Amino acid sequence: MEAQRSAAGAMPAQGPGTIRGSLSDRAKAAREVAERHAGEVDAQGRFPREAFDEIRRQGLLGIMVPRALGGEEASVRQIVDVCYALGQGCASTGLIYAMHQVKMACIVRHTRGSAALESILRRIAAEQLLLASSTTEGKGGGNVRSSDAAIVPEGDQVTLERAATVISYGTEADGLVTTARRSVDAPPNDQVLLVLLKSDYTLEWLQGWDTLGMRGTRSEGFKLRARAPAAQMLAEPYERIHSATMVPSAHLMWGAVWTGIAAAAVGRTQAFVRDVMRNSRGQTPPGVAHYTQALSTLQLLRGQLASALERYEQAMSDEKKIASLEFQSTITLLKVQISELATTTVLSALRACGLSGYRNDSEFSIGRHLRDVLSSPIMINNERILANLAAPSLMTPLPTTIGA
Numbered sequence: 001m002e003a004q005r006s007a008a009g010a011m012p013a014q015g016p017g018t019i020r021g022s023l024s025d026r027a028k029a030a031r032e033v034a035e036r037h038a039g040e041v042d043a044q045g046r047f048p049r050e051a052f053d054e055i056r057r058q059g060l061l062g063i064m065v066p067r068a069l070g071g072e073e074a075s076v077r078q079i080v081d082v083c084y085a086l087g088q089g090c091a092s093t094g095l096i097y098a099m100h101q102v103k104m105a106c107i108v109r110h111t112r113g114s115a116a117l118e119s120i121l122r123r124i125a126a127e128q129l130l131l132a133s134s135t136t137e138g139k140g141g142g143n144v145r146s147s148d149a150a151i152v153p154e155g156d157q158v159t160l161e162r163a164a165t166v167i168s169y170g171t172e173a174d175g176l177v178t179t180a181r182r183s184v185d186a187p188p189n190d191q192v193l194l195v196l197l198k199s200d201y202t203l204e205w206l207q208g209w210d211t212l213g214m215r216g217t218r219s220e221g222f223k224l225r226a227r228a229p230a231a232q233m234l235a236e237p238y239e240r241i242h243s244a245t246m247v248p249s250a251h252l253m254w255g256a257v258w259t260g261i262a263a264a265a266v267g268r269t270q271a272f273v274r275d276v277m278r279n280s281r282g283q284t285p286p287g288v289a290h291y292t293q294a295l296s297t298l299q300l301l302r303g304q305l306a307s308a309l310e311r312y313e314q315a316m317s318d319e320k321k322i323a324s325l326e327f328q329s330t331i332t333l334l335k336v337q338i339s340e341l342a343t344t345t346v347l348s349a350l351r352a353c354g355l356s357g358y359r360n361d362s363e364f365s366i367g368r369h370l371r372d373v374l375s376s377p378i379m380i381n382n383e384r385i386l387a388n389l390a391a392p393s394l395m396t397p398l399p400t401t402i403g404a
Contacts, residue, residue, distance in 0.1 A: 023078055026058035027085040035089035042092070042368050045215035047172045051086075051093040052130065060097070062125030064104045069118055070125035076105070076249065076316075077309055080256045087260020088267075091372035092216025094257035096130075096169050098250075103131045103177040105249040106193060107234070110241050116231035120175075120195055129197075132173035134224060136166040144380075145242065146188040150181035151233065158233060160194065160226045167203070168219040174198055178224065179238055191238035194228065201226035213371030244322050248312045248331045252305070255338035258376045259301045262342045265349035265369040266294045272353045272364040287352040294348035301341045308334045325392055336385055339376035346373045 021029075034051035041048045055061060064079060065071025079101050087094030104124070111117045123129060135144040149162035160180050167176065175197040182190045207221035234241065269291050276285045308331065315322040322328075350357045350366040357366040 023063065023072075023074065024081065024085070026060060027082040030054045030058050030060060030082075030093075031085045031089035033089075034086055034093040038090035038093070039368065041090060041216040042213075042372075045210065045218070047169055047218050048090055048093045048096070048216045049172075051090055052096070052172075055086075055093075055097065056128040059128065061100065061128045061130060062121075064101060064108055065121045065125040066108065069121045071121070076252065076312065079105075080252050080305070080309060083253045083256035084260045084263070087257035088264040089260075090216065091257065091261050091369070092214055094260055095214060095217055095254065098253035098257050099133050099168055100131050101253055102246065102249045103133055106177065106241050106245050107195060109245045110193075110234050110236045112235055114231060114235070116229055117195060117234070120197065120232070123197075127174075129174035130169070130172065131195075132167055132170050132176040134162065134164045134167050134170075134176050134178035136164065137179075138163045138165060143384075144179065144246075145191070145239075147179050147181045147191050148188065150184045150186065151192060151194065152184065153230060154227075156230055157227055158194070158230045160224070162224040162226075163206070163221075164224045165206070165221045166219045167222050167224070168217045170203055170218070170220060170222055172218065176201070176224075178226070182237075189239070193234045193238050193241060194226070195232045195234070196226050196228050200228035200232070212374060213368070214375045243328060244319070247328070248322075251331055251335040251338070252309055252312065254376070254379070255305050255308075255334060258338055258342040258373060259298075259305055261369050261373045262294075262298050262301055262345035262349075265346045265366050265373075266291075266298050268364050268366060268369075269294055269349040269352045269357070272356055275364075285352070285354065287354050290348045290352035294345050294352060297341055297345040297348065301338060301345060304334065304337055304341070325396055329389055329392060329396055332385060332389060335380065336377075336382045339379075339382060342373050342376055346370050 030051060033054040034048060037048060037050045060082060062070070063072045063074035065073070067073045083094055083098045083101070086097050107117060107121060111121070138148050149160055152159045160178070162178065162180065170176070175195065177193055177195050179191050180194055181188060182192050202225050204223040205220065206223055209215070209218050209220045273285060273288055273291050277283065311327070312331065315327055346366060346369050350370055353364050353366055356362045356364040359365055360367050
């Protein structure tokens, strides 16, 4: 069936000149709405529409757009902070927001003055459009550096037909960004990025989304058929976009969401321990040591994310540095490290709460957090990442000092 949703349904932004409050205050407001509806979103496996109504009302979808195009020119650091906040309220909301902003980073950093792409950025800022991502295809699964479907030129238009086995929130998005082979004669790894608005494509439903966690992302499969102006294709090769922007942005923003989930779980555990101590004359619960462990790994998580963010900020304007084997290995491994640590943190929080954390009907339940965070090692599978890095890591010199 063809999925239908009009971009006209998007709520208009207030505009950078009229938005009140700091970015952190606006993120907090969106987080509070997301948190109120997180249980229902999870139980029903539905898109977190209330959270995104508030995200649009707060003008958060277009904050990365340059000021000259109507946005706020938010930095990667600011986006990461919003992802962290939203992840604490509702994991699905946080991850959807992160996926949108990863695509925004790719467009903003690699527009190269394209009038067509700048026009789309203006619309995103003005209308608060939500972008989905289509990088998973057919039997290739999570190998985003290989595409089967190819761009076919037709005058000043291009067409594309793609078996998109996963398009998260595809029916709710106002547009999407997809990878594709540059031409029918190009090898699978010669890829481009194509930006599509809702009027440029149709989606034919292929498979549903009934999963353990991250249920609100609605990561269903579709047959994507697109016809769009050729000018909406980024001129820069995807190979360059992938290493300079896509991977660093994704691993930092996804990592912020997973760290937010872990922080929310630790917060519930802290409330549980305090509650037990209040009601037992200061006696601590049996699993209190696991709370200390959860707090420790959460601190480590935040530290790793902050360090990686600083390194990326320092490398962003240095093409040689960002393309180096050392930087690429480090930023790629960040995904593995954050996802594993986040899972460990939530498991420790669960053990600290004991049965109260295990129950779904408890105010201290950690069940949803655990199910959501378990997606993190699977989303772009950690085993695939480690296997792909095995050979390059043999070429990377080991550091000779602690500060290296």
